[in-house]
Amino acid sequence: MQTRRRSFFASLQFVRRMSAVRALVPIAHGSEEIEFACIADTLRRAGMHVTVAALTDCKHVDPKTDHDPSFKFLEPRIVTMSRLVRVVADTTFDHVLAEDEHFDIICLPGGARGAENFRDSEKFVPFLKSHMSRGGWTAALCASPAVVLAHHGLLSEHSKATSHPSVSSKLPNQEFVDHRVVVDGKLITSRGPGTSLEFALEIVRRLVGVDTAENIKNAMLVRE
Amino acid sequence: MQTRRRSFFASLQFVRRMSAVRALVPIAHGSEEIEFACIADTLRRAGMHVTVAALTDCKHVDPKTDHDPSFKFLEPRIVTMSRLVRVVADTTFDHVLAEDEHFDIICLPGGARGAENFRDSEKFVPFLKSHMSRGGWTAALCASPAVVLAHHGLLSEHSKATSHPSVSSKLPNQEFVDHRVVVDGKLITSRGPGTSLEFALEIVRRLVGVDTAENIKNAMLVRE
Numbered sequence: 001m002q003t004r005r006r007s008f009f010a011s012l013q014f015v016r017r018m019s020a021v022r023a024l025v026p027i028a029h030g031s032e033e034i035e036f037a038c039i040a041d042t043l044r045r046a047g048m049h050v051t052v053a054a055l056t057d058c059k060h061v062d063p064k065t066d067h068d069p070s071f072k073f074l075e076p077r078i079v080t081m082s083r084l085v086r087v088v089a090d091t092t093f094d095h096v097l098a099e100d101e102h103f104d105i106i107c108l109p110g111g112a113r114g115a116e117n118f119r120d121s122e123k124f125v126p127f128l129k130s131h132m133s134r135g136g137w138t139a140a141l142c143a144s145p146a147v148v149l150a151h152h153g154l155l156s157e158h159s160k161a162t163s164h165p166s167v168s169s170k171l172p173n174q175e176f177v178d179h180r181v182v183v184d185g186k187l188i189t190s191r192g193p194g195t196s197l198e199f200a201l202e203i204v205r206r207l208v209g210v211d212t213a214e215n216i217k218n219a220m221l222v223r224e
Numbered sequence: 225m226q227t228r229r230r231s232f233f234a235s236l237q238f239v240r241r242m243s244a245v246r247a248l249v250p251i252a253h254g255s256e257e258i259e260f261a262c263i264a265d266t267l268r269r270a271g272m273h274v275t276v277a278a279l280t281d282c283k284h285v286d287p288k289t290d291h292d293p294s295f296k297f298l299e300p301r302i303v304t305m306s307r308l309v310r311v312v313a314d315t316t317f318d319h320v321l322a323e324d325e326h327f328d329i330i331c332l333p334g335g336a337r338g339a340e341n342f343r344d345s346e347k348f349v350p351f352l353k354s355h356m357s358r359g360g361w362t363a364a365l366c367a368s369p370a371v372v373l374a375h376h377g378l379l380s381e382h383s384k385a386t387s388h389p390s391v392s393s394k395l396p397n398q399e400f401v402d403h404r405v406v407v408d409g410k411l412i413t414s415r416g417p418g419t420s421l422e423f424a425l426e427i428v429r430r431l432v433g434v435d436t437a438e439n440i441k442n443a444m445l446v447r448e
């Protein structure tokens with residue numbers, strides 16, 4: 001009996017591990033490194049299964065930053081972020097597509113050029129649209145709510161959302177643009193590097209739990 | 225005359241560019257990715273010349289995270305951070321040593337294992353000590369003030385400093401541990417991911433200027 005009970009709990013734990021919330025964090029040339037790090041790090045602290053996927057069809061590339069010859073020999077997972085921090089993604093977005101992977105949430109960091117690369121990717125945009133039409137969660141930060149979601153008609157005039165002040169006038173609904181983090185159904189939006197931790201903690205609060213978010217917030221010394 | 229004046233201003237601009245504040249941001253296996261990104265990104269926004277240098281003599285390595293075979297073919301600049309974000313540093317710390325480079329400020333991100341790797345690096349510790357004894361600025365975040373600076377006797381009982389709550393009891397002076405950012409002479413210390421932007425902005429305020437810091441703070445949407 002004792003053994004059977006133990007193995008029952010062991011398998012429960014196994015199921016829980018297998019059923020960790022799955023998040024896709026795409027990154028593109030010019031994505032904001034602070035915003036990206038805040039998302040990936042905080043979600044992993046919360047036990048979420050995070051896949052960082054590099055877009056390989058970036059149309060907006062700064063020749064000053066992309067043609068460092070010392071990176072030529074490296075590989076498609078390496079992404080040059082907005083302030084020249086270089087990140088090795090876990091995988092490419094092409095690989096995500098090839099594996100037909102699905103996620104509970106797609107989280108878009110900002111960065112002006114990074115958001116333009118999301119917006120103009122013929123691979124990523126249809127994937128995002130079908131994720132949203134299936135009822136998946138979407139979180140977008142800084143330039144991305146305006147430049148990606150609003151541009152592709154993924155926000156209505158009833159959608160409550162915010163974005164970076166430099167682009168927030170493009171949102172169809174201006175009522176919530178001054179808020180630091182806005183939740184509307186399965187959509188979470190926020191404003192910039194300085195709101196990234198609040199944004200990431202809101203994702204944790206909604207998809208993992210309030211207590212987990214509170215513990216991480218305290219360990220990270222995030223302000224009340 | 226016109227030409228001469230123009231070339232005078234051109235050379236002034238050249239001098240200014242050459243005289244940008246130079247910052248070294250070392251990273252090691254287990255460094256905190258949010259803290260690192262906040263430092264590198266913010267300092268670059270302020271026009272500082274930032275060198276991200278990977279330590280290659282890390283003694284504390286998590287076998288779970290370091291033996292991803294897909295990274296084996298890559299190179300010594302790639303660092304696996306505390307929550308598995310992988311960063312390609314600009315250079316290795318060995319290269320910094322070989323070039324005999326000097327910096328206006330050394331900025332240490334935290335992360336428990338990353339700080340241990342700084343602490344136990346036979347290459348980095350003498351470099352840090354001679355930088356400090358020459359009167360260079362030092363900034364340390366999260367675990368690093370306690371685990372690196374206090375451990376090596378680089379903080380006295382008169383030093384005003386803080387560190388992450390999990391290790392701050394190791395600081396010789398406990399008077400300032402509850403502050404989010406502490407400045408004492410040429411030493412700037414802070415507490416964790418949630419205080420990283422305030423910390424980075426304080427570095428900008430002291431080494432570049434109050435106005436630059438204020439502009440960046442507003443553009444980043446950092447809270448008052």
Ligand SMILES: [Cu+]
Pocket residue numbers: 256259334335336366367388416417
């Ligand atoms: Cu930390």
